[in-house]
């Protein structure tokens with residue numbers, strides 16, 4: 001430890017912005033604390049019992065003073081509110097398009113992280129500096145919370161629902177990852193490291209399947225040694241065939257079920273007349289609980305896969321369906 005750390009490392013673009021807000025709040029607080037304390041002392045001294053200071057013309061009320069001490073704090077409060085709300089909306093809103101997408105599964109008591117190319121890591125995450133990273137997170141059991149103080153991001157990881165958060169790491173280094181939601185006996189062990197690497201180094205790491213990683217020795221309990229056997233999408237495709245999803249879902253609509261080509265991001269009309277956007281959460285729900293939202297024009301005949309698929313395999317299916325782009329390449333889906 002290097003002395004007493006006032007703040008954790010500042011290692012993402014949010015961290016810089018959050019710190020600015022933090023220092024602004026601190027400055028405002030210090031300023032008014034000193035001002036008020038000085039006035040209290042000054043008046044206590046000046047008008048102490050027995051002092052000769054004149055008390056003539058003392059007023060009961062002063063409208064300007066009252067407006068002042070209402071409006072100034074209100075203005076400062078609103079500035080802080082708008083500033084903080086903007087930061088919050090940035091961090092928890094949609095990420096930039098070029099974001100690197102990482103899937104996170106929390107389970108008692110570890111973090112399971114999955115790169116798009118299939119590399120999996122446990123309690124370790126390797127990412128390049130300077131590029132936005134989007135985390136799509138879900139829990140296999142109870143509520144967890146993904147917390148990296150150096151990035152100033154913390155987001156609940158819930159069972160049954162994808163939550164996302166994004167950030168842009170700025171500084172290569174090794175940063176603590178915590179679970180910030182009490183999740184059972186070994187909650188305190190649900191920790192790990194985020195390695196931010198120079199982009200070139202990261203490419204090397206990816207190419208080596210997650211072997212050439214700094215810190216590989218430092219932390220004994222590490223990755224499942226890469227395993228870049230199948231990319232997420234390929235794993236999903238295999239599973240899709242294995243589960244015979246294509247018995248009902250073909251290359252075009254009009255089979256027993258709708259086609260999945262071009263589904264991701266599309267507006268889907270449902271039986272009850274409502275329209276939903278097909279995002280990750282919708283696709284996941286459609287697989288696990290097909291009856292929750294039935295597509296208009298189709299019979300509710302799809303079997304539920306709830307209980308048959310764990311979150312990892314569900315993610316693979318979601319990733320595969322996401323990858324099916326509109327202009328369909330024939331022969332990709334064999335009925």
Ligand code: HEC
Nearest residue numbers: 243245248256257258268283286290293294295298299302
């Ligand atoms: C017995 C036929 C059948 C099988 C097998 C089947 N589905 Fe479906 N699926 C349907 C039908 C019919 C619908 C439309 C009605 C609905 O929403 O329930 C549908 C809807 C969907 C949707 C929503 C599509 C949209 O356009 O909004 C997704 C996603 C989906 N299925 C994925 C899968 C996956 C993944 C599998 C394999 C694990 C699978 N389905 C297996 C019949 C099937």
Ligand SMILES: [Cu+2]
Nearest residue numbers: 144179183190
């Ligand atoms: Cu936890």
